[in-house]
Amino acid sequence: MEERLQKIISRAGVASRRKAEEMIAAGRVTVDGVTVREPGTKADVAVACIAVDGKPLPEEEGRVYFLLNKPKGYISTVSDERGRRTVIDLLPVKKAHVYPVGRLDQNTEGLLLLTNDGTLTQGLLHPRFLVRKTYRAKVAGELTPKALKKLRGGLELADGMTAPAEVRVYGTTDQGLVDVEITLHEGRNRQVRRMFEAVGCDVRALKRTRFAQLTLDGLKRGACRPLTKAEIASLYSLVEER
Incomplete structure (x- = not known):
């Protein structure tokens, strides 16, 4: 059965699909000795010889x-x-x-x-799949009603507006830090820390407590x-x- 090359490469454990697409575009992938540069190219792993940087793909690993x-x-x-x-x-x-x-x-x-x-x-x-991630944070600063509204409604970061987040405040720690939980479905670099910084708060401790249904x-x-x-x-x- 023919499948997209990036899917085959990813399933073989060589790289993620996104990285595999970059490898293909860079001319690092061959099918039966012919260099392929179009990520949408399909092949049948059962009959084709697919190689990355001249090395045939390893046999598929068992999933872990x-x-x-x-x-x-x-x-x-x-x-x-x-x-x-x-x-x-x-x-x-x-x-x-x-x-x-x-x-x-x-x-x-x-x-x-x-x-x-x-x-x-x-x-x-x-x-597009909106996978939810929940974090528990201890933050320095005041989480005002205005700040909470911004976090919950979306706010502007250097890389654009964030999607709305769910925010729950649990109280204040003995050290005077705000104990807060935040759930979002985006995954930008240091996003939770940057969101709190944008409303004048500094994250002193951060822990992800849930990913999708997992805890x-x-x-x-x-x-x-x-x-x-x-x-x-x-x-x-x-x-x-x-």
Whole structure:
């Protein structure tokens, strides 16, 4: 059965679909020895010889899915040229082609998915599927009714208007910080921190507590577990074309 090349490359665990499209456009992919530059090109992996940078695609790996409770101090990449600790270091078994689904910055903790399923990753990160993420933050500054209205209605950042967010204030900590929960479906770089900065508040602690239907219930900081079949099916139900 013929499929788009970027889907085949992603499923083989070489790269995400978006990265695979870049590889194709750069002339790094061949089909039966012929360079292909059009991302929409289709091929049948059962009969065609597909190669990236001259190397045939590896046989498809079995799909693996991990839910990690990321601590602060780890970066959400597979490797780091500066030798910093990465989330891959926290997996009980090192998987060469497992990638984080999105990122949490080094000082943000909480729920992070890791998988070698490029198709699911692409869907969960695509803005049209509106996958919800919930964060718990401790912020310095005053969350006035005007500030809350801006957060809930959308506000202007350097990269454009944000979508409306759900915001719930729980109170004030002993340190005088505002304890607040925010849910959004976008995934811009450092978005939660920048949204609070835009209303005059400074995020002192940030933790992602929910991704789609998944939570950290029963999972200690720094620990991970495989997803259940029901959880995987639930994630796929969010990103199926309707």
